[in-house]
Amino acid sequence: MTRPVLHDYWRSSASYRVRIALNLLGIDYQATTVNLLTGAHRAAENLAVNPQGLVPTLEIDGQALTQSLAIIEYLHETNQPASTLMPADAAGRHRVRALSHAIAMEIHPICNLSVANHVAEITGGGDEAKAAWMRTFIGKGLTGLERMLDDPRTGRFCHGDTPTLADLCLVPQMYNARRWGVDLAAMPKLVAIDAACTEMEAFAAAHPDRIGPPA
Amino acid sequence: MTRPVLHDYWRSSASYRVRIALNLLGIDYQATTVNLLTGAHRAAENLAVNPQGLVPTLEIDGQALTQSLAIIEYLHETNQPASTLMPADAAGRHRVRALSHAIAMEIHPICNLSVANHVAEITGGGDEAKAAWMRTFIGKGLTGLERMLDDPRTGRFCHGDTPTLADLCLVPQMYNARRWGVDLAAMPKLVAIDAACTEMEAFAAAHPDRIGPPA
Numbered sequence: 001m002t003r004p005v006l007h008d009y010w011r012s013s014a015s016y017r018v019r020i021a022l023n024l025l026g027i028d029y030q031a032t033t034v035n036l037l038t039g040a041h042r043a044a045e046n047l048a049v050n051p052q053g054l055v056p057t058l059e060i061d062g063q064a065l066t067q068s069l070a071i072i073e074y075l076h077e078t079n080q081p082a083s084t085l086m087p088a089d090a091a092g093r094h095r096v097r098a099l100s101h102a103i104a105m106e107i108h109p110i111c112n113l114s115v116a117n118h119v120a121e122i123t124g125g126g127d128e129a130k131a132a133w134m135r136t137f138i139g140k141g142l143t144g145l146e147r148m149l150d151d152p153r154t155g156r157f158c159h160g161d162t163p164t165l166a167d168l169c170l171v172p173q174m175y176n177a178r179r180w181g182v183d184l185a186a187m188p189k190l191v192a193i194d195a196a197c198t199e200m201e202a203f204a205a206a207h208p209d210r211i212g213p214p215a
Numbered sequence: 216m217t218r219p220v221l222h223d224y225w226r227s228s229a230s231y232r233v234r235i236a237l238n239l240l241g242i243d244y245q246a247t248t249v250n251l252l253t254g255a256h257r258a259a260e261n262l263a264v265n266p267q268g269l270v271p272t273l274e275i276d277g278q279a280l281t282q283s284l285a286i287i288e289y290l291h292e293t294n295q296p297a298s299t300l301m302p303a304d305a306a307g308r309h310r311v312r313a314l315s316h317a318i319a320m321e322i323h324p325i326c327n328l329s330v331a332n333h334v335a336e337i338t339g340g341g342d343e344a345k346a347a348w349m350r351t352f353i354g355k356g357l358t359g360l361e362r363m364l365d366d367p368r369t370g371r372f373c374h375g376d377t378p379t380l381a382d383l384c385l386v387p388q389m390y391n392a393r394r395w396g397v398d399l400a401a402m403p404k405l406v407a408i409d410a411a412c413t414e415m416e417a418f419a420a421a422h423p424d425r426i427g428p429p430a
Contacts, residue, residue, distance in 0.1 A: 047362075051359060051362035051363045051365070052317060052321065052359035052360075052362070052363065053359065054321075054359075061306075063306060063309075065309055065313070066313050066363075067312065067313035067316040067317065067320070069312065069316055069320075070309050070310075070312035070313040070315075070316055071309070073308070073309070073312060074305055074306075074308070074309040077305045077308070078305050090289055090292045090293050091276075091278060091289075093288070093289070093292065094278075094280055094285050094286070094288070094289040095285075097282065097284065097285035097288060098280070098281050098282035098285040098286075100285075101282040101284055101285055101319075102267060102282065104316075104320055105282070105284075105319055105320050105323070105324050106267065106269075106324060108320070109320050109321060109324040109325050110324050110325055110327075110330055112325075115325055115352075118351070119334070119337070122334070122338050122340070122344070122348075123337050123338050125337070129337070133337075136333070137330070144266060144267035144268065144269075145267075147262075147266035147267070148266045148267065148281075150266070
């Protein structure tokens with residue numbers, strides 16, 4: 001089998017999610033950097049594998065797969081029965097997807113750097129406007145998520161005691177929340193789950209600081 | 216079996232997706248309105264079923280399910296083998312999810328009315344700033360989606376010749392694009408698929424104009 005290739009960027013939350021999944025599943029892969037700061041995502045080379053001009057893309061099984069959550073569901077489905085990234089029951093899968101989407105749909109897209117840069121531009125407010133935007137929408141989204149976790153099915157991780165897709169979404173979002181100075185004092189469940197994840201090498205090895213910026 | 220209850224709002228894209236799914240699957244349901252204009256989504260009654268304070272919520276099988284895409288995947292999984300909302304193969308499911316997420320994660324959250332209202336507020340640009348924001352991000356997102364559909368697996372619908380989750384995401388987004396005056400001239404594939412969907416009664420019956428604003 002050809003070794004999978006991940007088109008990656010160290011600080012992309014979406015890339016970070018896929019790195020954790022590959023590590024948890026023990027899939028050996030090769031990473032290639034798409035430098036978002038130099039616009040490499042909009043270049044022909046990236047558009048050829050990712051028509052939206054985004055990261056990540058995972059080349060695997062003769063296909064170029066895009067969209068991080070869709071990639072992770074694919075990796076789960078094609079690594080049965082080993083993968084436990086999704087629960088075995090329909091109600092559990094619904095809950096894990098709902099938690100994942102509460103992050104990946106309700107927070108992350110609004111707080112994408114390209115959106116925040118657009119806000120800084122149209123307000124003329126520069127970095128301060130950008131940071132205020134981030135704190136507003138990350139804070140609001142995480143507040144709703146903390147309420148969703150007030151559920152007997154929450155365990156050491158978002159759903160039970162093994163990591164699922166929801167935790168793969170949470171950890172990069174918490175990294176971003178801290179980076180932008182979001183106040184996490186009212187979110188003890190999120191903080192505890194993030195800490196439990198961080199103890200696992202599969203999560204730690206995927207952290208942006210372990211990957212580092214492009215040379 | 217208790218009749219499912221959909222907590223709905225006529226113009227919510229997320230609600231609209233779920234209405235189409237229920238219609239396509241022939242699931243008889245009762246709708247109850249959550250009036251976003253009067254803030255009913257943030258009231259205790261809605262928070263009790265939807266901790267994020269959003270719509271839609273689907274009460275079904277003794278549970279209150281949130282997050283539209285997670286609800287639709289649940290309906291698909293619990294209506295086997297009748298439901299064809301997701302393809303039968305892992306690669307096909309990946310593609311349908313990637314297309315769905317290109318809309319539901321890359322476009323819809325940024326163009327949510329609460330985000331656009333916040334933009335109008337911080338720019339002081341009022342309705343014009345809001346409309347410009349909508350056209351910028353809907354236009355950019357649909358351009359990427361049109362490129363993703365340049366794929367032999369695209370058929371009469373986004374993936375093949377039967378509607379899938381991707382079409383349930385596309386149709387409400389096209390309704391919004393037209394509402395905000397997005398130029399669709401360079402998106403012939405999206406326009407054709409939207410038209411094919413509109414011909415089906417399951418889609419037509421879910422249209423906001425057929426539901427109408429709260430009394």
